Each structure stands twice: as C-alpha cells, then as structure tokens.
Amino acid sequence: MKSLKNKPENILVCVAWPYVNGEPHLGHIAGNNLPADIFARYHRMAGNNVLMVSGSDQHGTPVTIRAKEENTTPKEISEKYHNIWSETFKDLDFSFDLYTKTGTENHKEVVQKLFNLLNEKGYLQEKVSKQPYSEESEMFLSDRYIEGDCPHCPSRTKGxxxxxxxxxxxxxDLKNLISTIDNSKVTFKETNHIYLKLPEFQEDLNKWIKSKSYWKPAVKNQSLGFLSKGLIDRAITRDIDWGVEVPIKNYEKKRIYVWFEAVIGYLSASIEWAESDKNISNNKDIWKEWWQNPESKHFYFQGKDNIPFHTIILPAILMGSGEYNLPYDVVANEYLNFSGKQFSKSKNWAVWVSDFLKEYDSEALRYYLTSIMPESSDSDFTWDSFFESNNNELVATFGNLVNRIQSLIKNNFDNVVPNFEKIDDKDNEMISEIKRSYESTGNFLEKRQFRNSLKEIMNLAKLGNRYIDQKEPWATIKSDKQIAANTLWVGANLISNLGVLISPFLPKTSLKISSMFNFGNVIPEWKYREAKSGIKINNISPLFKKIEIEK
Ligand SMILES: [Zn+2]
Incomplete structure (x- = not known):
C-alpha cells in the first residue's frame, strides 16, 4: 500500500499560533487546527514519525490593549486565554505533541539566538525612521491603531x-490622523529599529516558490504576487515593553516584533518538546530529525491571511540562518463563515467553541466541520446544516449501520462474530471495497483533501447499508443460517474497519468501536483490521445522538 512506506517519514505538523486576546470560535477550528489534527493522526497511524506543535501567541499590542480594557496585565490576560485555548484543544481531542506559548524562557532563547545568527550573517540593519506616536498615551502606535483620510480616495481608513x-x-501620508486608542491627534517621532533585509532573499524565494508544483494555486499565487511587488526591509523591533527582549545594546526599552518571533515558535516548540518528558526517546536532540534532516517534511496549517508569513517571512529567516529546513507545504484554507458572514472576534459574530460543546458532542462537530472544510473556497456554518449532518449522516448512515449489525449478531449469534463458509461474490466484493477504502482515503489524506477523504468513508458506510439491505440477514437466518452468518461476518469486518478509517476524523468513535471487539484502547494502525470469527462482541451504546430540532 502506498501509505505504508518501508522507511518512516519525519513529518512536522505546524499549526498557526493563535493570538490569545479572546476565546476560540468555530472559524479557528475549521481553518487550521482540525485539518492539522486529522493529518497528524493519519500519518501516525501510517507509521510515520509525526511531531505536531503549536502554541499561544502571547505578545503584541492587541494583548496589551485587552489587558487595559480588563484592568490587568498583558501577562495575566495572555495566560488566561492561553489556558482557555489549551482546554478547548483537549476537549476537541487535538493531538498536539506540544501546545506551548511564546512567553516561555525557551522561546525567548531560541528567538534571540536566531536573531543573533542573522545579525552575524549580515541580514540585519539598524535604521532611523519616523513612526506614529500618541503624546497622550506616550506610546508609538502600530498601523492598526491609527485612522486618517486616505490619500487616494475620500474615505477614512486604518493601517x-x-x-x-x-x-x-x-x-x-494620511490626513487628520488620530489614534484609535485614545482618539488623540497623532504625531510622528523619530525612532531607531532593527530591520530584516528581505530583498536579499527575493531571488531565492522566487525560485523556491516557483518549484512548488503541488502547492494550492491560491497559496502559490498570493506568494508570488507578494514577491512581484518587490520585498522591502522590514522592521523586526518595536517600541513596546511587552514581548521578547532585543538581544543588543540600547534596545532595552524595545521588543522583537511579533511577526518575527511568533513564526520561530514552530522551531522553539520542537526544541521544548524534545527537552521535555513528553519525548520518550531519551535523545534531547531528536528535534533535529525534523529540522535538519533534509528528508523530513514540514506542513504549515494556516488561514489564508497568514500565507506570506509562512511562504516569505519564515522561509527568509530560515534561509538566512542556513541551518534549518524550509516548509514543504503551506496548507492554507479559506474562511469558514457563520450564516453568510465572516466570523469576527471583534464584531462578536461567532459561535464560541465552549458554548457549542456545552450543547453538542465534539465528534459531531469534528465531523460537520470536516464535511464543510473551507479547502478551496469560503464555506458556511449554519445550524440547520449542522443538525442535518448529524442526524442524516452520522446517525442515519454510520451509526445506524453499526447498530443494525450489532443487534443482528447479538440476537442471532450470541454476540459472537459468526463463522464464514463459502462466501459469495457480493460478500467478496464488500470485503474488497473495505480494503480499497484504505487506499482511496489515504491518498486523499496525503494530498490534504480532507472533505474527499471523509466522503470516501461515508460512501463505504452507505455501501455497507445497501449490502445489508440486499442480503437480508433477518430473512436468511430462517432459510439458511450459514448465509446469514457470512453476511454478519462481513458486517463485523465492515464495522471493525470503519472504526480504523474514521480514527483520524472521529477518534472517540474509533476507540468505542475498538472496545466493541476488544481490540484495546489504542489508536489502530492504518491497515485492514480483521474481526475474526469467534470474537466476543461487547455491546456499545449508540455512537451518535440524534438532535431533536425545535421548530
Ligand atoms: Zn482609499
């Protein structure tokens, strides 16, 4: 089988670092965390060495603003939301090897080391510039906190x-400029900063991106478009007192700019994981297998607004260091909307994950969000389609198939997987379909096509229901018991393998099915799993709950 290679691959699964100035909503989940988790789970099952990392982005101005609003410190605010995000990810069964945060000592050390390395290699430069400043708040203002008249058209604008x-x-160039933090008039003040000389990487980045034939067109085109405008030196320090300290003299009052340090989080998290007791290998340098072994592959799961950070900025930093692997793919999704409008933290238009999970099951959510994942265009979350997906697909197709076969075996074969003898063409065909599903589902997963891969599994469940309908074991049990036994032996194997195939998507459901056959409480391997004749079946409660819709 294609997915089971002789030599395991080293797969690094990097998930966007959320900004922890608020709670996670469903848009955050569907965009990058869920596909990353499915991808990581699949590759572990296929025998590859997977490291899946992410963390909370605790720095930056929005956190300091939120802290002011809530009358507390940036540290407290970011810790509070970091804990909320961490808990949510556990509730959704996301299988991070490490979910950390940018506020750690380790992250600071890794960032400063890389900063110094780039400095030694001549990729950093100091410049003086005039930056927007609020006399009233005595602070420099980043682009998102200034508002003025557009120099090109008659409208007010930010940034x-x-x-x-x-x-x-x-x-x-903006006229009538005000600070949106305190509504005061904006002045400009001279300040010195360290710049990353991005133009030095222009040519190499261009060649590298053009060579990525398998990237999504949207990702490749946006990146090449960004490059075609010409890269400019970018400031990587800020006049702010919250963030990673700049490791050079006279910069004690400044901090490293978030976009520079947050993308280094994938590396620092890998190192933190290797040095922690989560790494059971005893080799503290094992992170190098993912970062320095040229055969390893890095996958970055992102929202589309983060593409240039992962196709331009991060690769430039890594190229400049000369020490680390570049991304293999940047798996950026489009947006998940909510009833036709974009999810928005600031406009409070969202379904919060914590609210959702108070009412509904995490497996139903994982299923629905995968089935509408915004892989190549924006998609829409609506309550009606969520209810339909749960009731018509999970309950009526998948759950019902498991239920039917389980109760037929219970009522007619004392809860034991029956013996088979002289199975017919239809039985053989069904078994072949199950085996084929590993290849088709696996192929889609390797291509990061999650909707298609889930569809393959649901098609198998539909075929299974049709097979049972046609074989009518409730009738053959009276006419020829062996025929019914053959059908239910196939049925048991259908369930056993649906339990394997669904594992990356619905891990709890998969484990329930494993417990049905006494396969143990471990994640199965990605291969045909036989439910042998004679195995005693444990009755399990229905896998999914129908949602009663109030009209
Ligand atoms: Zn304009």
Whole structure:
C-alpha cells in the first residue's frame, strides 16, 4: 500500500499560533487546527514519525490593549486565554505533541539566538525612521491603531492599506490622523529599529516558490504576487515593553516584533518538546530529525491571511540562518463563515467553541466541520446544516449501520462474530471495497483533501447499508443460517474497519468501536483490521445522538 512506506517519514505538523486576546470560535477550528489534527493522526497511524506543535501567541499590542480594557496585565490576560485555548484543544481531542506559548524562557532563547545568527550573517540593519506616536498615551502606535483620510480616495481608513480603495500608503501620508486608542491627534517621532533585509532573499524565494508544483494555486499565487511587488526591509523591533527582549545594546526599552518571533515558535516548540518528558526517546536532540534532516517534511496549517508569513517571512529567516529546513507545504484554507458572514472576534459574530460543546458532542462537530472544510473556497456554518449532518449522516448512515449489525449478531449469534463458509461474490466484493477504502482515503489524506477523504468513508458506510439491505440477514437466518452468518461476518469486518478509517476524523468513535471487539484502547494502525470469527462482541451504546430540532 502506498501509505505504508518501508522507511518512516519525519513529518512536522505546524499549526498557526493563535493570538490569545479572546476565546476560540468555530472559524479557528475549521481553518487550521482540525485539518492539522486529522493529518497528524493519519500519518501516525501510517507509521510515520509525526511531531505536531503549536502554541499561544502571547505578545503584541492587541494583548496589551485587552489587558487595559480588563484592568490587568498583558501577562495575566495572555495566560488566561492561553489556558482557555489549551482546554478547548483537549476537549476537541487535538493531538498536539506540544501546545506551548511564546512567553516561555525557551522561546525567548531560541528567538534571540536566531536573531543573533542573522545579525552575524549580515541580514540585519539598524535604521532611523519616523513612526506614529500618541503624546497622550506616550506610546508609538502600530498601523492598526491609527485612522486618517486616505490619500487616494475620500474615505477614512486604518493601517497602511485603504479598506475602501485598496491602495497602499505610508501612515505619514494620511490626513487628520488620530489614534484609535485614545482618539488623540497623532504625531510622528523619530525612532531607531532593527530591520530584516528581505530583498536579499527575493531571488531565492522566487525560485523556491516557483518549484512548488503541488502547492494550492491560491497559496502559490498570493506568494508570488507578494514577491512581484518587490520585498522591502522590514522592521523586526518595536517600541513596546511587552514581548521578547532585543538581544543588543540600547534596545532595552524595545521588543522583537511579533511577526518575527511568533513564526520561530514552530522551531522553539520542537526544541521544548524534545527537552521535555513528553519525548520518550531519551535523545534531547531528536528535534533535529525534523529540522535538519533534509528528508523530513514540514506542513504549515494556516488561514489564508497568514500565507506570506509562512511562504516569505519564515522561509527568509530560515534561509538566512542556513541551518534549518524550509516548509514543504503551506496548507492554507479559506474562511469558514457563520450564516453568510465572516466570523469576527471583534464584531462578536461567532459561535464560541465552549458554548457549542456545552450543547453538542465534539465528534459531531469534528465531523460537520470536516464535511464543510473551507479547502478551496469560503464555506458556511449554519445550524440547520449542522443538525442535518448529524442526524442524516452520522446517525442515519454510520451509526445506524453499526447498530443494525450489532443487534443482528447479538440476537442471532450470541454476540459472537459468526463463522464464514463459502462466501459469495457480493460478500467478496464488500470485503474488497473495505480494503480499497484504505487506499482511496489515504491518498486523499496525503494530498490534504480532507472533505474527499471523509466522503470516501461515508460512501463505504452507505455501501455497507445497501449490502445489508440486499442480503437480508433477518430473512436468511430462517432459510439458511450459514448465509446469514457470512453476511454478519462481513458486517463485523465492515464495522471493525470503519472504526480504523474514521480514527483520524472521529477518534472517540474509533476507540468505542475498538472496545466493541476488544481490540484495546489504542489508536489502530492504518491497515485492514480483521474481526475474526469467534470474537466476543461487547455491546456499545449508540455512537451518535440524534438532535431533536425545535421548530
Ligand atoms: Zn482609499
């Protein structure tokens, strides 16, 4: 089988670092965490060496603003939300090898080391520039906290790009500029900063991205578009007192800019994991197998707004270091909307994961979000389609198949997988379909096509229901018991293998099915799992609950 290679591959699964100034909503989950988890689970089952890391991005201005609003410190705010995100990920069974945060001593050391390395190699440069400043709050203002008249059209706008006409500008070109933090007039003040010389990487990045034939067109095109405008030196320090300290003299009051340090989190998290007791190998340098062994593959699961950070900025930093592997793929998704409008933390238009899980099961959520995953275009969460997906697909197709076969074996064969004898063409065909599903589902998963892979499994469940309908074991049990036995032996194997195939998507359901056959409480390997004749079956409660819809 294609997925079971002789030599295990080293697969690094990197998931976007959430900004912890608020709670996670369903958009965060569908966009990158869920596909990353399915991908990591599949590769572990296929025998590969998977390391899946992420963490909370605790730094940056939004956290300091939120802290002011809640009358506390940035540290407390970011710790509070870090804990909420960590708990949510556990509730959803995300299988991170390490979910950490940027506030650790380890992250600081790794970032500063890389900063110094780039400095030694001549990729950093100090420059003086005039930056927006609020006299009232006595602070420099990042682009997102200034608002003024667009120099190109008659509208008010924020940042460095007009919301209305889409044109770029320098903040200093905006008229009637105010600070959105305190509504005071913005002045410009000279300040010195360290810049990353991105233009030095322009040519190599261009060649590297063009060679990525298997990237999603949206990812490749956005990255090449970004490059075609010409890279410019980017400041990697900020006038702020919350973040990673700049490891050079006279920068004691400044911090490293979040976009530079957060993307280094994948590396620092890998090192932290290797040095922790979560690493059972006793080799503290094992992270190098993923970061320095040229045969390893890095997959970055991101939202589309983060593409250039992972196709341009991070690769430039890694190229500059000369020490680490570049991304193999940046698996960026489009957006999940909520009833037609974009999820928005700031506009409070969202379904919060914690609220959702108070009412509904995490497996139903994982199933539904995978089935509508915004892989190549935006998709829409609606309550009606969630109820339909749960009731018509999970309950009526998958759950019902398991139920039927389980009760037929219970009522007619004393809860024991029956013996088979002289199975017919239909039986053989069904077994072949099961075996084929490993290949088709696995192929889609390896290509990061999660909706298609889930569809393969549901198609197998539909085929299974049709097979049982056609074989009518409730009738043959009276006419020829061996025929019924053959059908239910096939049925038992159908359930056993659906339990394996569904494991990356619905891990709890998979374990329940394992317990049905006494296969033990471990994640199965990605291969045909026989339910042998004579195995005693433990009755399990229905896998999924129907949701009663109030009209
Ligand atoms: Zn404009």
């Amino acid at each position: 460095d790009q007009c919301d209305n006409c889409g044109k770029d500008f320098e903040p200093i």
